[in-house]
Amino acid sequence: MQKQSIIGLDKQELTELLTSWGQKTFHVKQIWQWIYFRGAKSFDEMTNLSKDLRQKLQENFTLSRPKIVAEQISKDKTHKWLLEFDDGERIEMVYIPESDRGAVCISTQVGCAMGCKFCHTGSQKLTRNLTAGEIVLQFMVARDTYGEWPSPTDETRYLSNIVVMGMGEPLQNEENVIKALNILSDGDGIAVSRRRITMSTCGIAPKICDVLEKTGVRLAVSLHASNDEIRNTLMPINKVYxxxxxxxxxxxxxxxxxxxxxxxxxxxxxxxxxxxxNAKELIELLKKHKIRATFNLIPFNPWPGCDFKPSTPQKVKAFADLLNKAGFAAPVRVARGQDILAACGQLKSAQK
Ligand code: SF4
Structure with missing residues (x-):
């Protein structure tokens, strides 16, 4: 039988495990730190645990990473990985570096069932949800790649932020997403601040508050339209919420x-x-609901087979100016990693 990954077990589950083995629960913190603070890849590294406990862990669990099937680095240094899990399913994730920091964009599902018309991932049917461990492992692969596990001499962190904006709709996999985000932000381990994690949803309205309350991360909503008529044509979910x-x-x-x-x-x-x-309609909507918001205006990133075209820079500027005048910040996002199909809405892993 294939061994289970220990990555993705939360502290409660580790405590229950050690108790069932007759071990002291103070080992939970030690194991946690080896996995999530130091990035250990083998149980042998866990030298402050007894030999017996290490052996037991070794017999029952793995610390292995998903296989890196392909890696591409774009002209602007955006880094895209194609990762394969034990059952052969594949996802993509992306690191978008800035000068002294950067965001890792992680996926939550293999494919996506939401079918947004402008999204390359949406054209790949949903195969399955990722487990909490598989979500966390993406960030761990990025830390492995950039050597960002703590070392006594270098505490610089370029992988400073996480955006849950890769493949899949996180609120369709909320249980695993909640667990994964709580592991990623736990102060004894990977410790990415909750304020530096943003979860993006296409708008599964009834689940929004619950997930945010249970994780404390920031919210982004893929809005993409100023009225239901337009949104219905772009995002089928709008007919539900x-x-x-x-x-x-x-x-x-x-x-x-x-x-x-x-x-x-x-x-x-x-x-x-x-x-x-459209810009005026948006302003009215947000004022009516008294919502404090920032817009991220995203130039459309074409992908093979899509019919949409990006707006002209003049139109984008006019749109941004109107939002700004109404008191909403509306930066135009610089497209990153376009040449390797790593930009927003371009991810797809069906090239098996
Ligand atoms: S935009 Fe997000 S929710 Fe919509 S199809 Fe793409 S991955 Fe799915």
Whole structure:
């Protein structure tokens, strides 16, 4: 029988495991630190554990990473990995570096069932959810690659942020996503601050508040339209949870924690959602719901077989200016990793 990965067990599960083995529970913290603070790849490294305990761990679990099937680095240093898990399923993840920090964009499902028309991943049918361990392992592979496990002499961290914006809709896999985000942000281990983790959803309205309350991470909503008529044509989920329902949940989330801003992702699609009327409609909507928000205006990244075209820079600027004047920050996101299909909405792993 194939051994289970120990990566993805939370502290509670490790405690139960050690208790069932008749071991003292103070070992949980030691094991946790070896796995998630030091990035140990073998149980033999865990020298402050007894030989017996190490052997027992070795007999029952692995610390192995997914196989790196392919890696590409774009002209702008964006790094894309194609990873394969034990059952042969593959996903992509991306590291987007800035000068002194950077974000790792992780996936939560193999494929996606949401079918957003502008998204390359959405054209790959959903195969399965990723486990909590498989979600956490993506960030661990990035740390392995960039040598960012703690060392006594170098505490620099370039992998500073996590964005849950890769393949899949996180709120369709919420149990594993909650567990994974809590492991990634745990202060005894990987310790990425919750304020540096952003989860993006296409708008599964009833689950938004619950997941954010259980993880404390930041919220981004893929909005991409200023009214339901347009959004229905771009995102089938809008027929289930429309803009009004999403904004009501967003408002609820902000009422609980007044310091939180919401990011609205807005893909600029030529002739579809990029007019000044659309911008005005958006402003009205957010003012009506009293939502404090930032927009991320995303130039559309074409992928093979899609019909959409990016808005002209003039239209993007006019759109951003209107939002800015109304008091909403609306930076235009610089497309990263376009040449290796690593930019927003371009991920797909079906090239088996
Ligand atoms: S945008 Fe997100 S939710 Fe929509 S199809 Fe792509 S991966 Fe799925």
């Amino acid at each position: 429309n803009i009004e329902q999403i904004l009501k949940e967003a408002q609820k989330y902000q009422q609980k924690d007044g310091s939180r801003y919401i990011t609205f992702e807005y893909l600029m699609l030529d002739g579809i959602n990029d007019s000044t009327e």
